[in-house]
Amino acid sequence: MNELYQPIETLPGVGEKRAAKYHKMGIDTPYDLLFHFPRSYIDYTSPVMIADAENGVPVAVRCTVKQKLTPSFVRKGFSLYRVVVSDGVSEMLLVFYNTPYTYQAMKAGEEYYAYGKLSGGLLRREMQAPQVQKVESALLLQPVYPQTTGLTSAMMRTNIQKSLTYLEKEPFETLPPELMRDYRLISLTDALRAVHRPENKQELDEARHRLAFEELLQFQLGTLMLKHRASVQISTPMAPDTPMDDFFSALPFPLTGAQQRAITSICKDLCSDRPMNRLLQGDVGSGKTVVAAAAAAYAAKNGYQTVLMAPTEILAQQHLQTMTDFLKPIGLEPVLLTGSTKAKEKREIKKKIADGTAKVIVGTHAVIQKDIEFASLGLVITDEQHRFGVAQRAALAEKGGCPHKLVMSATPIPRTLALIIYGDLDITILDEMPKGRLPIQTFAVTGGYRERAYGFIKEHLDAGEQAYLVCAMIEESDTLENVQAAESYAETLKNGAFAEYRVGLLHGKMKPQDKEAVMAAMKAHEIDLLVCTTVVEVGVDVPNATLILIENADRFGLAQLHQLRGRVGRGVQQSYCILVTDSRREDARERLKIMSRTVNGFAIAEEDLRLRGPGDFFGNAQHGMPPLMQAAFCSNMPLVSETQMAAKQLLRQDPELQSPELQPLRTAVLQLFAKNGENGLN
Ligand code: ADP
Numbered sequence: 001m002n003e004l005y006q007p008i009e010t011l012p013g014v015g016e017k018r019a020a021k022y023h024k025m026g027i028d029t030p031y032d033l034l035f036h037f038p039r040s041y042i043d044y045t046s047p048v049m050i051a052d053a054e055n056g057v058p059v060a061v062r063c064t065v066k067q068k069l070t071p072s073f074v075r076k077g078f079s080l081y082r083v084v085v086s087d088g089v090s091e092m093l094l095v096f097y098n099t100p101y102t103y104q105a106m107k108a109g110e111e112y113y114a115y116g117k118l119s120g121g122l123l124r125r126e127m128q129a130p131q132v133q134k135v136e137s138a139l140l141l142q143p144v145y146p147q148t149t150g151l152t153s154a155m156m157r158t159n160i161q162k163s164l165t166y167l168e169k170e171p172f173e174t175l176p177p178e179l180m181r182d183y184r185l186i187s188l189t190d191a192l193r194a195v196h197r198p199e200n201k202q203e204l205d206e207a208r209h210r211l212a213f214e215e216l217l218q219f220q221l222g223t224l225m226l227k228h229r230a231s232v233q234i235s236t237p238m239a240p241d242t243p244m245d246d247f248f249s250a251l252p253f254p255l256t257g258a259q260q261r262a263i264t265s266i267c268k269d270l271c272s273d274r275p276m277n278r279l280l281q282g283d284v285g286s287g288k289t290v291v292a293a294a295a296a297a298y299a300a301k302n303g304y305q306t307v308l309m310a311p312t313e314i315l316a317q318q319h320l321q322t323m324t325d326f327l328k329p330i331g332l333e334p335v336l337l338t339g340s341t342k343a344k345e346k347r348e349i350k351k352k353i354a355d356g357t358a359k360v361i362v363g364t365h366a367v368i369q370k371d372i373e374f375a376s377l378g379l380v381i382t383d384e385q386h387r388f389g390v391a392q393r394a395a396l397a398e399k400g401g402c403p404h405k406l407v408m409s410a411t412p413i414p415r416t417l418a419l420i421i422y423g424d425l426d427i428t429i430l431d432e433m434p435k436g437r438l439p440i441q442t443f444a445v446t447g448g449y450r451e452r453a454y455g456f457i458k459e460h461l462d463a464g465e466q467a468y469l470v471c472a473m474i475e476e477s478d479t480l481e482n483v484q485a486a487e488s489y490a491e492t493l494k495n496g497a498f499a500e501y502r503v504g505l506l507h508g509k510m511k512p513q514d515k516e517a518v519m520a521a522m523k524a525h526e527i528d529l530l531v532c533t534t535v536v537e538v539g540v541d542v543p544n545a546t547l548i549l550i551e552n553a554d555r556f557g558l559a560q561l562h563q564l565r566g567r568v569g570r571g572v573q574q575s576y577c578i579l580v581t582d583s584r585r586e587d588a589r590e591r592l593k594i595m596s597r598t599v600n601g602f603a604i605a606e607e608d609l610r611l612r613g614p615g616d617f618f619g620n621a622q623h624g625m626p627p628l629m630q631a632a633f634c635s636n637m638p639l640v641s642e643t644q645m646a647a648k649q650l651l652r653q654d655p656e657l658q659s660p661e662l663q664p665l666r667t668a669v670l671q672l673f674a675k676n677g678e679n680g681l682n
């Protein structure tokens with residue numbers, strides 16, 4: 001058998017320890033390793049002259065070794081290795097600390113590329129801890145791999161380059177030839193080679209295009225297969241024109257037109273013998289809960305049970321409260337089932353669910369998905385809040401025959417993308433806010449205004465309102481960098497500007513219970529000012545919070561800024577969003593201006609798509625999608641619709657991808673969806 005499929009231990013240089021690390025990452029063979037794609041590339045294609053290099057900015061320099069200085073052992077455990085190099089005009093020092101290997105390998109008179117940041121003045125410039133490659137054998141676009149502890153990018157590079165030699169011995173292909181021809185795709189072998197060892201940028205682009213195409217294709221095949229399977233299932237049709245007047249007349253407010261239309265489509269779906277698979281998408285505050293309540297009422301009137309699942313306990317509690325408010329007037333009493341429900345109570349509730357007395361059950365995903373017997377489950381509603389959660393959608397269907405499904409999401413995404421990400425669902429959009437809401441006022445300011453902004457916040461805190469302060473260095477929420485930044489910011493505020501207020505802290509590295517406790521304290525107004533990273537506990541409703549200040553606002557996508565902003569503006573008072581940025585970049589300022597201009601999440605999402613391309617949506621693990629590594633670099637919409645066309649074309653001929661030629665693709669699709677949850681596609 002080809003070496004490509006042998007255990008990873010068989011790769012030269014991979015011992016037991018390193019192999020264990022690879023296994024932990026799900027990499028078991030050299031083949032798997034080839035699908036571990038670079039995160040970025042170090043660009044050696046346009047080296048600069050030493051004299052032109054700015055200090056502190058990473059650059060590549062092409063240089064010849066003049067002299068290797070004698071290593072100096074400064075003290076125990078600290079040695080310096082220095083090399084004098086020249087680019088033909090000026091000289092600099094390469095300095096390595098405690099790492100003799102590169103130094104030892106370098107030879108006087110030979111040419112190298114050195115990559116790193118320069119420092120020092122006119123007399124002596126240095127590049128510290130540079131990356132060095134020999135010119136003859138250099139990778140001009142040198143891949144940088146996503147790392148795990150103990151596995152450096154350089155180690156992976158070596159192992160992957162070796163795996164490539166195995167691949168070249170026995171090339172393979174996953175896509176059918178006609179498809180490759182129709183969409184002008186290079187072969188998988190070429191693409192893998194080029195993505196790990198690109199000769200130039202064009203080659204890299206072609207490789208990424210091919211790999212992104214395949215990822216998107218797999219994803220779309222998966223969602224379309226889910227849709228196809230659902231379309232042949234039989235569900236329990238409910239009675240058309242079930243009277244709902246009592247429900248509507250007991251509501252404390254008139255429904256918006258969008259809410260009415262959503263309820264009409266949902267009730268129509270419920271009356272079909274095909275299970276509903278509908279997405280209810282609406283900005284934070286657009287009033288999705290009452291739509292869910294109407295659907296539950298409709299099911300109950302037909303004798304069916306509804307479960308409403310929330311991602312966290314506190315959201316489940318919140319839902320129980322609102323569902324009770326809407327449903328009690330028509331004689332329904334929702335029950336709650338979460339991790340903290342006491343054993344005795346849990347038994348009683350489970351009994352009520354089994355004998356059908358409980359018609360509306362609210363709980364967390366985790367609890368509801370475990371051993372619960374329903375008397376007659378007719379409708380499953382999941383509140384995804386801010387995730388797309390593809391796998392969970394496939395999951396609950398197995399419970400109690402084939403219930404109707406409604407997914408609620410507060411992430412506005414452009415329609416074109418929604419059709420793909422939710423390819424298996426029908427989509428309803430709540431694009432109208434309830435009347436009488438005051439739009440959030442948004443300002444973009446520079447750091448110089450921070451003190452004044454603090455003053456503004458204090459005025460509102462003094463008036464008994466609450467505020468959020470988002471402090472993150474980078475967009476991903478759970479990084480150490482962000483956590484540290486938030487922690488030290490909270491400390492500074494506690495001991496300084498906000499010493500007289502109750503300052504709380506929330507970040508992604510906290511345990512779920514601790515996060516929930518902090519959010520509960522915020523809700524109970526035991527916290528005045530909550531300093532946080534971008535953790536996505538945004539579903540929690542704190543109507544008394546009227547102010548949010550976001551530091552480094554230029555580093556976020558518009559969609560995310562909009563999500564963050566949605567934490568305020570939930571009550572009757574005027575709310576404010578202050579975006580702080582010191583960026584001078586024109587595009588950054590333009591984006592923040594868009595935020596000040598509009599509060600419509602869908603318009604903002606469209607702008608984001610236009611400015612940043614669709615890649616963000618695919619690469620962001622927070623969305624709950626399987627991560628599409630290469631598609632994350634994708635900057636063009638045409639690729640996205642092309643893959644959709646291709647997926648439909650393949651499935652038209654072969655709805656379950658049965659033909660032998662499509663087996664590699666089928667396997668990949670199943671894997672992609674299996675990785676994302678226990679009950680994906682099978
Ligand atoms: P979301 O879509 O974010 O889940 P909610 O369902 O929590 O929104 O609704 C937000 C708030 O708006 C709630 O307090 C709800 O009672 C209120 N609301 C919903 N629909 C209307 C309406 N048509 N008119 C007035 N208020 C409404």
Ligand code: MG
Pocket residue numbers: 288289539
């Ligand atoms: Mg909600």
